[in-house]
Amino acid sequence: MKIIVLEGSPHKNGSSNMLAGQFIKGAEDAGHTVSILDVAHMDMHPCMGCGHCGMNGECVYTDGNASIRDALLGADMVVFVTPIYYFGMSAQLKMVIDRFYSYTIKLSAKGLKSALITASWDSDADVMPYTAEHYKKLCKYMNFTNCGMVLGTGCGSPEMTKDSVHMQEAYNFGKSL
Numbered sequence: 001m002k003i004i005v006l007e008g009s010p011h012k013n014g015s016s017n018m019l020a021g022q023f024i025k026g027a028e029d030a031g032h033t034v035s036i037l038d039v040a041h042m043d044m045h046p047c048m049g050c051g052h053c054g055m056n057g058e059c060v061y062t063d064g065n066a067s068i069r070d071a072l073l074g075a076d077m078v079v080f081v082t083p084i085y086y087f088g089m090s091a092q093l094k095m096v097i098d099r100f101y102s103y104t105i106k107l108s109a110k111g112l113k114s115a116l117i118t119a120s121w122d123s124d125a126d127v128m129p130y131t132a133e134h135y136k137k138l139c140k141y142m143n144f145t146n147c148g149m150v151l152g153t154g155c156g157s158p159e160m161t162k163d164s165v166h167m168q169e170a171y172n173f174g175k176s177l
C-alpha cells in the first residue's frame with residue numbers, strides 16, 4: 001500500500017511524530033511505502049468557505065493544498081497525526097481537513113483506508129474520546145475505512161513518550177497492516 005502520513009504538530013521531533021515514526025517503521029517492515037507530509041510546516045491557508053471550488057474544483061488559494069491533494073488522490077491510506085489541543089486535533093491538521101472541501105467528491109470516491117495517531121499530556125480516559133469520535137465521523141463522511149487508532153495518552157513530552165506503551169503499540173499497528 002501507498003500510505004500518506006499527515007503530521008499536524010508544530011514540534012517536528014515531538015510526541016505525536018515519535019508515535020508516527022514507530023507506526024511508519026512497522027508499516028515499512030510490513031512492506032508498505034510511506035510518505036510523510038509535515039503539514040504543520042507547509043504554506044497553508046484556512047478554508048474561507050467562498051464556495052468557488054463547488055466541492056469539486058480548483059481552490060482560489062495556491063498553496064500547499066495542491067500537493068496534499070495530489071498525494072492523497074494517489075494513495076491507498078491516510079494517517080492523521082496530531083497532538084491533542086483542548087481535547088481536539090491541532091488547528092494545523094484541521095486546516096488541512098477543511099481544505100479537503102475542494103476535492104471532497106474525488107477523495108471520498110477513492111475509499112481510502114485511514115488511521116489516527118494522537119499524543120496528549122493527560123493520561124485519563126476523558127482526554128481522547130472527542131477527537132476519536134470526530135475522526136470516526138470524518139471517516140464515515142469521507143468513505144474512509146478506519147484501520148485503527150493509537151491514542152497516546154500520557155505522551156506529553158518526548159521523554160514521556162519514549163517510555164510509553166504507545167510506542168510499541170504504534171509499531172505493532174503499522175506492522176499489522
Ligand SMILES: Cc1cc2nc3c(=O)[nH]c(=O)nc-3n(C[C@H](O)[C@H](O)[C@H](O)COP(=O)(O)O)c2cc1C
Pocket residue numbers: 009010011013014015016017082083084085086087088119120121122123127155156157158
Ligand atoms: C495549545 C495546547 C493545548 C493542549 N491541550 C491539551 C489537552 O487538552 N489535553 C492534554 O492532555 N494535553 C494538552 N496539551 C499538551 C499536548 O497535547 C502534549 O504536550 C503533546 O504531547 C504535544 O504533542 P507534540 O509534541 O506532538 O506536539 C496541549 C498543548 C498545547 C500547546
